[in-house]
Amino acid sequence: MKNLEIRFARDNDCAGLEKLDKKAHKEIKWWEHQNRREFEKIIRSNNFLTLVAEDNGLIAGYLQATLKFDSSALWIEDIYVDKKYRRKGVTSRLLDKFTDHWKGKKKSIVLITSDKNVKIFDKIGFTKRANYMVYKP
């Protein structure tokens, strides 16, 4: 983990992101899989921000947020870390980079996650506020 780099995603990360996202979809039943083309669109758009954690050319994890420039809050929709990199501080480092980037520019950062992760994000400094429910028409 000595060489782990946290940085903004680039076009040539899309294949690695797609591969990792497939693992997320397999592990978590509600995870909506994004393919390479969707990642490309997102990375090029001003409405999203994607950070990656790269370890010797491999994408170990990523964070994706929606940026609504007219809103005082930022929404982190996805954070996923490859199983073999978990509990090594990858998420903490992704969130450090994200929060540093937005320091003083936004009032709050909202993270969408499941109940089982509340303790993890509590440790990183988030506070549980509300429930998020989904209805599929």
Ligand SMILES: CC(C)(COP(=O)(O)OP(=O)(O)OC[C@H]1O[C@@H](n2cnc3c(N)ncnc32)[C@H](O)[C@@H]1OP(=O)(O)O)[C@@H](O)C(=O)NCCC(=O)NCCS
């Ligand atoms: C949730 C998830 C993103 C955490 O990533 P991670 O890189 O392993 O987290 P970190 O190593 O940075 O750990 C952050 C803190 O939580 C703790 N933690 C991490 N996983 C934990 C677990 N399974 N049980 C208890 N504590 C845990 C760590 O010890 C650390 O606390 P510390 O700073 O006091 O040591 C990762 O488990 C994951 O990808 N899960 C599947 C996807 C998911 O549910 N994403 C959620 C957001 S959409």
